Amino acid sequence: MLSSFKTIPTHMDYKGQKLAEQIFQGIILVSAVIGFIYGLSIQQFGWTVYIMLGGFTVSCLLTLPPWPMYRKNPLSWQPAVPETSGENRDKPQESQKKKKHK
Secondary structure: OHHHHHHOOOOOOHHHHHHHHHHHHHHHHHHHHHHHHHHHHHOOHHHHHHHHHHHHHHHHHHHOOOOHHHOOOOOOOOOOOOOOOOHHHOOOOHHHOOOOOO
16 A cells, blocks of 8 residues: 555656746735735725635645646756775775875
8 A cells, every 4th residue: 555655756856846936926926916906996805815815725736746747857867886895985085185294
């Protein structure tokens, strides 16, 4: 049962994160403007808050899950460097330090 959860993607790439942030800010801004104008026209601040909360909910539904549109540009990682055995493996900087003469 738990193995089926391993196939669910849980990440976004960097461009996807930028797109999600832009969508989030755009929806919040549009809902704030619409809520302010509508609330001002009917003289009810409550409707401004409701419209803002609606915009916040829609933006969360669109940007929080890692939808496929946020995973179009995956990073290509460098291959792993094989581990070398020997004395230089622990601290390679110590062998390169200059010795001080008295």
